[in-house]
Amino acid sequence: MSEDTEAVTRIETPVYLQYNFTAGRAPARFLERIRQGVLTGQRCPRCANVYIPPRGSCPACGVPTEEEVVLPDKATVQSFTVVAIPIPNNPIKPPFVIANLVLDGANISFIHLMSECENSEVHIGQRVQAVWKPEAEWTYAMDNIRYFKPIDEPDVPVDRIGRLPIGGWEDEQ
């Protein structure tokens, strides 16, 4: 490089591409139903695991999941974290609780918020229930459920989390 050539250390080449994204048949069915306030999973015909939100296959068996299963809005805390710092572009003010929750009758967890709780008292195995937005605000989105709040039920032992029947924990006891 000659003395009088300045090193180019950076160029900007912005990329804008537009996509018409489709979630898939199974996720679309889930979204249609949650718009009506109904939580719909799918059961594997081989291992009987219930997935919510469904993707259309059982990843364990590699087979399509076609049977729909309507699930209640009660769940168990499988894991959680308390977020103490503001996350850029997140409208929720810290501290808040993000939890891995397993609905009764389902075998895998999904992530949602917890509220109406003492953050310091949130624990694995805790029983929670969905707090829904007013029906007029329901759309094709998981945040039709504002958050989950603790309910007055005994804790689920760790080895039973993700294995409760659709009838719930009290049914089982």
Add this chain to the structure above:
Amino acid sequence: MTAMKEIAVVAFSQSDCLARAGAANEVELIMPQLRAVFGQVGLNNAQDVDFVCSGSCDYLQGAAFAFVAGVDALGAVPPIKESHVEMDAAWALYESILKIRMDQAESALIYGFAKASAGELPTVLSQQLDPYYLAPLWVDSVSLAAMQARLLIEKGLATEQAMAGVVARARKHAMVNPHAQVSGEVSIETLLAADTVVSPLRESDCAPVADGAAAMIICTVDKAREWGVPYAVISGIDHRIETHNLGMRDLTDSPSTRQAAAGAGVGRGAVEVAELCAPFSHQEIILTRALGLGDDTVINPSGGVMAGNLMMASGLARIGEVFRRIVSGDISRGVAHATSGPCLQHNLVAVLESA
């Protein structure tokens, strides 16, 4: 040097070529093809093969790591050996062959998939170009192919008439292809009567882009005998790539195809059928010349990608088409070709023979 292990193709399936696959996601596109190939061999799921390799491109769906979602179609519990190429699945086949030849597997499942309809494909493909000079210009894949066709015509190596002839023959062949998106009898005059879209290319010169998936199972010849299924042998496979600098290439020729063909041993016997991945009509003319194919070779009996260009799976499907014709007894030796990159930059050639 010991003889290289012979590779057998034992199963192949592809979806219909659809301009839009509707609501289906990638897992929903892949699963029926996996079911079909497992069924052809009598396997349960990916647990029954030693290695899995897929080909796809996240840019087509516009979702980072979209290919990982494809693993949901496999049955990967307990864990499996799995790999991926950001390319047509013909290169996933190549990786799988290496895996078998290195004695790390006796069998492999290969699949390719895309939902190209989610984005504007020619524009999306501009982003595979050199990132400093060409990608910022957004030069699209159709315009680059049109420049290539123009050079070919100016050099007297092709005519618009000959290009229309490629399209007419492909569409006629596609009439017996149940997965074809475009097929039928059409005259060269009718094709030439249409206006050019990016001159000298007419819409008919550009392969119809399709959503879908294809899958294949390969294994050692010993394994194929153990499974007791009909098979075709891949007697040679090679791939070569040219510089990304389009200005340095002779776009009217395909030296990479010629070298890959020599490496794969195309000239060692008669070529009864050649399935060529030519997404633009003039590219079939270039490829036919580079491969040294004569009148005794039937080119693209399936209609080739002019019948429907299953993005990221069309190259694998060319190999699958030759495989199908060999196991059905129609032919005993054929050549398949896959391509990647702008203007036939990267080319793979495989020779398949009857057992």
